[in-house]
Every structure is written in structure tokens, then in C-alpha cells.
Amino acid sequence: MGIFNVIGKYVVLMGKVFSRPEHVSVYRRRVLDEMESLGLNSIGIVSLVSVFMGAVLMLQMCINFESPFIPRELMGYATREVMILEFSSTVVALILAGRVGSSIASEIGTMRITEQIDALEIMGVNSASYLILPKIIATMIFFPLLAVLSIIVGLIGGYVITLVTGIVIIDTYIEGLQMDFKIFSVVYALIKMIVYAFIITSISGFYGYYARGNSLEVGRASTKAVVVSSVVILMMDLVITQISYL
Amino acid sequence: MIRCEHICKSFDGKQVLKDISAEFLPGEINMIIGRSGSGKTVLIKCIAGLFNVDGGEIYYGDTLFTSLDFKQRKAIRRDVGMIFQGGALLDSLTVEDNVRFPLDMFTEQSMAEKRERVEFCLRRVNLDGAGKLYPAELSGGMTKRVAIARAIVMNPRYLFCDEPNSGLDPVTSNVIDRLIYDITKEYGITTIVNTHDMNSVMEIGEKIVFINNGCKEWEGSSANLFTADNEALNDFVFASSMAKTVKAASDNGHISGNWNNMR
Ligand SMILES: Nc1ncnc2c1ncn2[C@@H]1O[C@H](COP(=O)(O)OP(=O)(O)OP(=O)(O)O)[C@@H](O)[C@H]1O
Ligand SMILES: [Mg+2]
Numbered sequence: 001m002g003i004f005n006v007i008g009k010y011v012v013l014m015g016k017v018f019s020r021p022e023h024v025s026v027y028r029r030r031v032l033d034e035m036e037s038l039g040l041n042s043i044g045i046v047s048l049v050s051v052f053m054g055a056v057l058m059l060q061m062c063i064n065f066e067s068p069f070i071p072r073e074l075m076g077y078a079t080r081e082v083m084i085l086e087f088s089s090t091v092v093a094l095i096l097a098g099r100v101g102s103s104i105a106s107e108i109g110t111m112r113i114t115e116q117i118d119a120l121e122i123m124g125v126n127s128a129s130y131l132i133l134p135k136i137i138a139t140m141i142f143f144p145l146l147a148v149l150s151i152i153v154g155l156i157g158g159y160v161i162t163l164v165t166g167i168v169i170i171d172t173y174i175e176g177l178q179m180d181f182k183i184f185s186v187v188y189a190l191i192k193m194i195v196y197a198f199i200i201t202s203i204s205g206f207y208g209y210y211a212r213g214n215s216l217e218v219g220r221a222s223t224k225a226v227v228v229s230s231v232v233i234l235m236m237d238l239v240i241t242q243i244s245y246l
Numbered sequence: 247m248i249r250c251e252h253i254c255k256s257f258d259g260k261q262v263l264k265d266i267s268a269e270f271l272p273g274e275i276n277m278i279i280g281r282s283g284s285g286k287t288v289l290i291k292c293i294a295g296l297f298n299v300d301g302g303e304i305y306y307g308d309t310l311f312t313s314l315d316f317k318q319r320k321a322i323r324r325d326v327g328m329i330f331q332g333g334a335l336l337d338s339l340t341v342e343d344n345v346r347f348p349l350d351m352f353t354e355q356s357m358a359e360k361r362e363r364v365e366f367c368l369r370r371v372n373l374d375g376a377g378k379l380y381p382a383e384l385s386g387g388m389t390k391r392v393a394i395a396r397a398i399v400m401n402p403r404y405l406f407c408d409e410p411n412s413g414l415d416p417v418t419s420n421v422i423d424r425l426i427y428d429i430t431k432e433y434g435i436t437t438i439v440n441t442h443d444m445n446s447v448m449e450i451g452e453k454i455v456f457i458n459n460g461c462k463e464w465e466g467s468s469a470n471l472f473t474a475d476n477e478a479l480n481d482f483v484f485a486s487s488m489a490k491t492v493k494a495a496s497d498n499g500h501i502s503g504n505w506n507n508m509r
Contacts, residue, residue: 023351111337118296119334122406123348124323 016128030134039142054157076176088150093196101204105225108208109218132205143197253302280457327397333389342377387418
């Protein structure tokens with residue numbers, strides 16, 4: 001399949017996904033379920049990665065900017081900025097692409113090959129919308145919360161490592177965290193995360209929905225979903241960063 | 247009544263259905279038989295509208311189904327039930343929720359009404375008490391029966407069954423066949439059953455359409471199945487030794503032509 005063919009199919013599918021839902025109350029319940037399975041269940045991995053990342057960032061800053069000309073407050077400041085601007089959104093999104101993207105693609109792909117999607121269609125249900133829309137809504141609501149969580153947990157990680165190693169005085173770290181704080185940075189991170197949530201869920205849904213054949217194909221679809229959504233996330237990161245500093 | 251006229255369907259240049267015309271009457275078990283890979287599933291999915299045909303027309307009653315768009319088809323879909331080869335129950339829902347699903351999506355009934363209807367359908371397929379189980383906890387026969395319950399919950403006028411008894415033991419297979427037969431008669435449904443199981447052809451088949459390599463090669467009542475002069479059909483029919491025995495008995499005058507009397 002040529003790339004334009006794939007993009008065309010993707011656009012058509014999204015058209016189906018965003019057509020008017022049949023029964024709003026059914027969808028509402030599905031959104032809540034998806035928030036639990038795609039969002040709540042990702043809290044663990046996001047926290048784990050963030051706490052270590054915050055600690056490592058802080059260590060790296062201190063080790064690499066060891067100079068009398070650089071005030072030590074800047075260590076905490078830099079850690080905070082990196083956490084907010086890139087790590088909590090882009091890196092966490094890449095991790096979520098692996099965790100959530102593969103699960104979406106394999107779930108929907110399995111439903112395709114076991115004819116569950118056909119069964120929905122026969123009943124007259126818009127299967128694309130029923131299966132994919134609640135996941136998109138759920139992740140677009142929940143992933144920004146995960147980004148906030150990641151920022152907080154990451155800075156706690158920095159705090160703990162500072163406390164344990166004493167690499168800077170703890171008050172200096174705190175001072176750094178409060179330095180020149182712009183709420184826009186957080187908003188920027190959240191906006192990015194909302195875009196990433198859409199990318200991950202819609203692309204993974206797409207690859208699952210058009211899976212064909214047997215379980216091997218489902219595995220392949222889920223790998224593809226993760227790879228493609230990761231690449232698109234990185235490209236979007238570049239685009240959004242460019243736009244926001246114009 | 248469902249009528250197909252000159253249906254053609256290809257996948258990637260490979261023609262799977264070649265000019266198939268057939269008529270399926272209400273209140274009857276219409277069977278599509280043929281060897282594995284002959285195109286039965288593709289045909290029934292074309293009739294159900296899951297595949298778009300490349301050429302030809304399909305009528306539901308007097309409505310030309312093939313010319314309808316997605317929205318217009320939806321109205322007809324309310325009258326259609328389908329049982330898939332693997333059951334195709336939604337894995338994330340319990341048996342009860344699976345059967346109730348069409349009601350949730352398409353009716354404004356109260357929860358009590360829906361519960362009652364679901365209970366009725368589950369009782370109808372002898373599965374009362376299994377409502378809280380998940381599809382993963384069911385045996386093959388139970389899965390098929392839940393699928394039947396789901397297919398009939400909306401009181402369909404058309405019922406499509408793709409290999410309803412593949413992978414089942416002969417006794418369970420008979421139970422499923424009986425169910426489909428009884429339901430068809432009870433509600434006057436237009437039922438189309440795909441099968442390659444001669445046993446169920448003889449059990450419940452009334453009108454038979456034989457497909458070979460994507461072509462309709464023979465059509466007629468089950469009573470005439472054994473006297474057909476189509477070579478491929480004879481190979482198919484007499485591949486089972488039971489059919490041979492029955493044929494021998496019939497040649498000796500022990501049984502008259504109607505296989506429905508044999509039960
Ligand atoms: N989605 C599809 N894409 C491409 N080819 C297909 C598709 N579905 C079916 N075919 C082809 O159509 C032919 C008929 O398949 P079909 O599933 O209708 O057989 P069948 O008669 O139902 O067999 P069985 O009894 O084993 O279920 C096969 O050769 C198959 O390769
Ligand atoms: Mg088949």
C-alpha cells in the first residue's frame with residue numbers, strides 16, 4: 001500500500017469515527033471504561049519512569065554544568081524546564097504509544113479477525129465509532145493528567161536524589177524549581193499531550209481496524225501502530241515546537 | 247424473502263463469486279452448501295452487506311438492498327440477525343450484556359423490559375443461569391447458543407448462519423440445528439444457513455443451493471439432493487459414508503424421498 005493510500009484510508013476511517021453516535025449513554029459508559037483501562041492503568045508506568053528520569057536529569061545537570069560561573073539554582077530550574085517541556089509530554093507519550101497503542105491495536109485487531117466487528121456492523125452499529133471514539137475521548141482527557149503527574153513525580157525524583165546525594169543544597173533545588181516559572185510551559189505541555197493522545201489512539205485504532213487474517217497479522221498491526229505513532233509523535237513535536245516559538 | 251441476482255465478487259483480481267442468482271423464502275431453512283473455500287462465507291457476507299458486491303443485485307423483499315447507503319441499510323439491519331462461524335461475541339461483555347447489546351443500542355426500552363427479553367432469549371436457547379459468564383468461559387456449543395440468543399433478541403425477519411455447527415460434537419450440533427429450525431418455523435424467519443455438514447443438511451435443510459468454486463451448480467429441495475445429476479454435488483454428498491448408507495437404503499425402497507421424515 002502506498003503512503004497516500006494509507007493516509008486516505010485513515011481519513012475515511014476518521015470520518016466514520018466522528019459521525020454522530022447512536023446512543024450517547026452507551027458511549028458515555030464506554031468512555032469511562034476506557035479511561036480506566038487506558039488511563040488509570042498507565043499511572044504506574046508513567047510514575048515509575050518519571051521519578052527516575054527526574055532524578056537522572058538533576059544528576060546530569062549537576063555533573064555537566066559544574067562551573068563556578070553557573071549558579072546552582074539553575075540545576076533545579078533546568079530539570080524543571082526539561083521535565084515540563086519535553087519529558088512529561090513527548091517522552092511519556094512515546095512510552096504510552098508502546099503501552100496503550102499496542103493494546104488498542106491488538107484489541108481491535110482481534111475483534112476484526114474474530115468477526116466481532118462484522119457482528120457490530122450487522123446489528124447496524126457504526127463499529128468504527130463505537131470502538132475508536134470512546135478511546136480517543138478517554139485518552140484526550142486522561143493523558144494530559146498523566147503529563148501533570150509526570151511533571152510532579154519527576155520533580156519529586158529530583159528532590160529525592162538531591163536529598164540523598166547532597167549534590168546541591170536542597171533549598172537551592174527548591175529555589176531553582178520556582179525560578180522564572182511560566183504557566184504557559186505547562187499549558188504547552190498539556191496541549192502537546194492532547195495532540196499525542198489523538199495520534200496514538202487514532203493510529204493504533206486504524207491499524208487494528210484494518211487488520212486482516214490471523215493472530216500473526218494482529219501482532220504485526222500492533223507493532224506497526226507503535227512504530228508509526230511514535231514517528232508521528234516526534235514529527236509533531238518538531239512542528240508544534242516550531243509553531244509555538246514563531 | 248431474499249433474492250440475489252447475478253452476484254459477482256472478487257478479491258484482488260481473484261474472482262470468488264461468479265454470477266450467483268438464488269431466491270430464499272421465508273419460514274424455510276435455506277442452505278448454502280459447498281466445499282471449504284468454495285465461497286459460502288463470502289456469499290452470505292455479501293447478502294448481509296458486510297462485503298460490497300462487484301456486480302449484481304440483492305433484494306430484501308422488494309427493497310433493492312445493494313443500492314442503499316449506510317444509513318438506509320441500518321433500517322434493514324434491525325431486522326437481521328447473524329450467527330458467525332466463531333460466535334463473534336463481544337469479549338469484554340458478559341453473556342447477558344452481549345445479548346442485551348442490540349437492545350441497548352437501538353431501543354428505548356426500560357432496563358426491566360430489556361432484562362426480561364434477554365432472559366426469555368437465553369431460556370429459549372437453554373442457557374438460563376449463564377448470564378453472568380464471560381465469552382472466554384463458555385464452551386463452543388454455549389458460544390453458538392449465546393450467538394443465537396443475540397441474533398434473535400430483536401425479533402429478526404432474516405437470520406444468517408455461517409457454519410452454525412462447525413467444531414461441535416454431533417449431539418450439540420443437532421441441538422443447534424433444531425434451535426435454528428424451530429425458531430425459523432416459529433417466527434416465519436427467512437433463514438440462510440451455510441454449511442458443509444451433510445448431517446445438518448439432512449436434518450433441517452429444505453431448500454439447498456450448492457456452490458462450487460464460486461459458481462452455483464445446483465439448486466433444489468433436499469428431497470432431490472440424492473438424485474441430482476451434478477458430479478461435483480454427488481462427490482460432495484456421498485463423501486460421507488452415512489449419506490451412502492442412506493442412499494442405499496432409499497434405493498432398496500426403505501425410505502421415501504423426503505429426508506425430513508427420517509428424524
Ligand atoms: N477478505 C478476503 N480477502 C481476500 N480473499 C478472501 C477474503 N475472504 C475470502 N477470500 C477468499 O475467498 C474464497 C472463498 O472463501 P470463503 O471463506 O467464502 O470459503 P467458505 O466456503 O466459507 O469455506 P469454509 O467452509 O472453509 O468456511 C477463498 O479462496 C478465500 O481465499
Ligand atoms: Mg466459511
